[in-house]
Ligand SMILES: Cc1cc2nc3c(=O)[nH]c(=O)nc-3n(C[C@H](O)[C@H](O)[C@H](O)COP(=O)(O)O)c2cc1C
């Protein structure tokens with residue numbers, strides 16, 4: 001038995017999950033839909049990096065899960081190039097459940113947060129190069145190669161992370177630890193502009209069920225999963241956040257649809 005549980009706001013992690021599942025004969029399940037947390041056999045956890053760490057729903061999934069019948073446990077993150085060392089944070093919370101991670105893999109993909117949660121002084125950094133067709137095609141090529149390599153390691157039940165940790169070679173930095181501490185603190189305040197059509201797509205994709213659309217979207221509760229699905233799937237780019245208001249593009253993995261994102265709930 002091999003099950004791959006995933007969480008994905010804009011399709012990067014979903015794409016990686018679906019492709020890995022084909023190559024490793026795993027069943028794919030969204031973390032948010034899971035009702036029975038007694039995990040069994042080989043288990044993979046696939047998710048995006050959020051602020052050098054894990055999205056809240058991934059932590060919740062781990063906290064609720066029973067790992068006593070898991071024979072091989074690996075994680076795969078997708079990120080935009082500055083992942084930090086989330087595998088150590090993940091391993092720390094697994095250790096509270098008497099489990100450790102056997103292996104960890106990561107895939108660099110396109111950023112789905114053009115400056116959304118960063119403080120203003122970081123806005124001067126060039127994080128926000130336009131997401132061009134060439135950039136997306138290049139990412140797809142690199143992701144395909146990474147998926148093949150990761151599938152090979154999963155099929156061979158590699159334990160590189162576990163071994164390096166035991167040897168003491170892989171350690172998080174103080175900066176990583178600091179980011180893990182503050183990660184829950186930023187509040188995401190979205191705004192909508194006059195170009196909203198009232199189509200309801202943002203409500204449909206909102207994984208935290210935080211949005212209700214009457215004529216316009218209202219963010220009706222504080223809890224947000226920071227998935228950026230609302231921001232990125234709006235067909236009018238009518239949703240803006242913090243310092244990012246320009247209508248110069250949004251991103252989701254090209255072949256993953258809003259229906260697939262919404263079906264995680
Ligand atoms: C709230 C938030 C924080 C993020 N923080 C990081 C980060 O610290 N490092 C990084 O490399 N990418 C970061 N990203 C980028 C995503 O990890 C990346 O785009 C990911 O592939 C998105 O996956 P998804 O489409 O499955 O949601 C962040 C994205 C979001 C939404």
Ligand code: SF4
Pocket residue numbers: 192195196197198199200201202203213216217233234235236237238239
């Ligand atoms: S997806 Fe965009 S256009 Fe549709 S209701 Fe939401 S904000 Fe308005």
Ligand code: SF4
Pocket residue numbers: 009205206207208209210211219223224225226227228229230231
């Ligand atoms: S409000 Fe937006 S970012 Fe927050 S959970 Fe809903 S879709 Fe995701």
